[in-house]
Amino acid sequence: MTEITPGTILIADPFLKDPNFLRTTVFLCEHQEEGTFGFVLNRKHKVIIGDLIEDLEGCIYPVYYGGPVQMNSVHFLHQRPDIITGGLEIVDKIFWGGNFEEVTSLIKNKEITQNQIRFFIGYSGWGEGQLEDELKEKSWLLTEGNRKLVFHRNIDLIWKDALMQLGNDYAQVANYPIDPQLN
Numbered sequence: 546m547t548e549i550t551p552g553t554i555l556i557a558d559p560f561l562k563d564p565n566f567l568r569t570t571v572f573l574c575e576h577q578e579e580g581t582f583g584f585v586l587n588r589k590h591k592v593i594i595g596d597l598i599e600d601l602e603g604c605i606y607p608v609y610y611g612g613p614v615q616m617n618s619v620h621f622l623h624q625r626p627d628i629i630t631g632g633l634e635i636v637d638k639i640f641w642g643g644n645f646e647e648v649t650s651l652i653k654n655k656e657i658t659q660n661q662i663r664f665f666i667g668y669s670g671w672g673e674g675q676l677e678d679e680l681k682e683k684s685w686l687l688t689e690g691n692r693k694l695v696f697h698r699n700i701d702l703i704w705k706d707a708l709m710q711l712g713n714d715y716a717q718v719a720n721y722p723i724d725p726q727l728n
Contacts, residue, residue: 547687549576549676552636554694555583556686556707559718563684565613570707571669572622572690574633574641581671584611584620586663586695587703594619594664600649606659609700612669621648623662624692637691660696686711 555571566585573583588610595604597619611620623629623640629647632640651657671679679685688694688710697703708719 549573549581549680549687551575552639552690554586554688554690554707555676556688556704556711558684558686561684566669566684568704570694570703571612572635572639572695574622574635576676579673581676583669584622584663584665585609585669586697587700589700590666592666594652597664597666598649601652604652606652606662606664608664608666611665611667614668614670616667618667620665620668621645621662622665622695623648623657624696625651625657625661628656635690639690639692639695660698663696686715 551574553573553576555573557566557569559568561567569588570586571583572586573581575582586609590608590610592608593604594606594608595601597608598604608619621642623632623643624638626632626634626638626640626643628651629640629643632643634640648657648662680687686708688707694703694707694710697706705719708715
């Protein structure tokens with residue numbers, strides 16, 4: 546995969562040292578000439594959704610660190626367009642956003658599980674040409690987004706599984722230590 550489109554997953558190069566993106570996978574929701582927008586999939590935040598949303602007090606659904614931009618905003622991805630209206634389908638029945646009042650009600654009534662929705666604080670964003678430059682520097686690998694990766698039950702495996710999705714040549718890379726000099 547060489548073209549960036551909504552639904553692309555960026556896989557951080559094993560040697561990328563930026564602490565915001567160390568061993569991360571980022572699901573892209575939007576890519577236009579002006580810039581790119583997405584969410585880090587494999588970094589859990591220290592808060593739960595009940596800590597952030599007054600109407601969901603007591604709800605223990607996890608919240609993920611979407612990225613370093615606008616850390617005061619909450620976003621969500623889901624796979625239930627049948628009960629959450631207004632979402633935008635990105636790819637493979639993965640929807641971004643929608644009616645938050647419906648989400649609140651669905652969670653309260655236990656009609657949506659935490660495996661069907663992911664909440665994010667902040668997002669990852671790149672200005673015009675910035676992501677393309679990072680790709681030229683080989684900071685990222687690209688793979689196709691899918692529900693298995695976006696809603697993975699074990700976030701510690703998302704980065705490795707995304708690499709494995711690229712084929713056998715990447716199996717060894719998936720097991721590289723963060724700092725090979727410490728080997």
